[in-house]
Amino acid sequence: MEHKTKSIRPFIGAENFEISRSFYRDLGFEETVLSYNMSVFKSGQLAFYLQDGYVKDWVDNTMVFMEVDDVDKFWEDLVALNLTNKYNGVKLTPVRGFPWGRECYLHDPSGILWHFGEFSK
DSSP states (O other): OOOOOOOOOOEEEOSSHHHHHHHHHHTTOEEEEEETTEEEEEETTEEEEEESOOOHHHHHTOEEEEEOSOHHHHHHHHHHTTHHHHSTTOEEEEEEEETTEEEEEEEOTTOOEEEEEEEOO
């Protein structure tokens, strides 16, 4: 099957929709409200849907990988946002190296695990 894809947009849940909306705006995503219970958040050509829906097993097992061009700079910017003090449950894990590249981690207020990584050149 052949496709000319344009984007892929995961749907993620939020335990507290308003807090998660604020969190993702603080993280630098641009929000477009689609309805009272769903928004799309964009960064450049990348996007994801945030919905006002929470199923613990689903959210606890959701991970999103976002490739960045400089993971060290991205980490510095993450730390500077002070998200761990502003939002309950937010956790940061510093940059780690792997055979394929390097990445750091961020748990959002609902528990979604974000991987921000840079592939080896």
